[in-house]
Amino acid sequence: MTKSADPDRSRRGAAAAGRSHAADPARGQRPHRAPRAARADANRAPRVPLTKERIVAAALRLVEDRGVAGLTTRRLGGSLGCEAMSVYHHFPNKQHLLDSMVEHAIAGVPEPSPDLDPIERLRFLGREYRAMAHRFPRLFHLVALHRLNMPAGVAFIERMLGHFHAAVPDDRLAAQAFRIFGYYVIGAALDETSGYAAGPSAARTVAAPLIARECPRLAAAAPFFKRPWFDSTFDLGFEIMLKGIADLRARALAAPHGAPKPVIHPKPR
Numbered sequence: 001m002t003k004s005a006d007p008d009r010s011r012r013g014a015a016a017a018g019r020s021h022a023a024d025p026a027r028g029q030r031p032h033r034a035p036r037a038a039r040a041d042a043n044r045a046p047r048v049p050l051t052k053e054r055i056v057a058a059a060l061r062l063v064e065d066r067g068v069a070g071l072t073t074r075r076l077g078g079s080l081g082c083e084a085m086s087v088y089h090h091f092p093n094k095q096h097l098l099d100s101m102v103e104h105a106i107a108g109v110p111e112p113s114p115d116l117d118p119i120e121r122l123r124f125l126g127r128e129y130r131a132m133a134h135r136f137p138r139l140f141h142l143v144a145l146h147r148l149n150m151p152a153g154v155a156f157i158e159r160m161l162g163h164f165h166a167a168v169p170d171d172r173l174a175a176q177a178f179r180i181f182g183y184y185v186i187g188a189a190l191d192e193t194s195g196y197a198a199g200p201s202a203a204r205t206v207a208a209p210l211i212a213r214e215c216p217r218l219a220a221a222a223p224f225f226k227r228p229w230f231d232s233t234f235d236l237g238f239e240i241m242l243k244g245i246a247d248l249r250a251r252a253l254a255a256p257h258g259a260p261k262p263v264i265h266p267k268p269r
Contacts, residue, residue: 050082052090056100063101063139071097098142103152105143108132111159118167119246125163126185126238133189140193144186168248177245184241188234196225 048054058079063071071094077084091097109132112124133140148157164181165174212219224233 050080050086050090052100054080055087055090055097056104059097059101060104060136060139064136067138068098068142099146099150101139102143102146102148103150105132105136105139106148106156107152108135109156112163118163119242119249121163122167122181122245123238123242125160126181126242129185130189130192130234133193137193140189144190167245168252170252173248173252177248180241181245184237188237192227192230192234 055076059071059076062075062079066075073084073087073094076087080087087097091100109125109128112121116124133143136143146153148154161174161178164178165171168174168177211222223229
């Protein structure tokens, strides 16, 4: 009796024959294909190493977008394509990161040429410091109020004091000139980046018609408080201040034993 053909057995035999052909070099071996996951890894761009410099740069961008209060390790990790915990391998906490951001900002104030006159060096430094504030407007209030009591900060202050002592060769007057300079340049930069124009507003504001009617001097001055006048106003006050420091320098150089020291009575406590 003739047995009927088994379809399943025929299919299994064909499959086995196909495998043997594929494995036989003489019959032409099929090229090996890597697993899908391996192919995906090969096509993926190489991961950029996470460094302190990358973290600081991303944090600065985030602060300019959302402000210092909006800087979180979760958002920072998301912008860097890493877990938030990865940031802590480089910065133990947010304060350490903020310190590094301040260091980055002040490092952007370049050193003036030693060929410049001492007063010209101060002019250069004041303009460059203000430019730095405008590069980081939403970070600058932190830079302005930071005590700079980290290594890079005290080195920055020492460098600045060297220029002031070159301009006014007297320890006390150089220190006071440095403070006066800071009052003006830092105060102006704060006002321009986060001061009056961006400061808190009253719950109930005064209407413009009332100001025009009741406060004519304010109405006349208001146009000159706006951004188009920032440069002109800064330059006016800055040059007045530098003239005062130049006068101190002339007196210090003319005095046989240093600059005359005005009598300053301390305030009673």
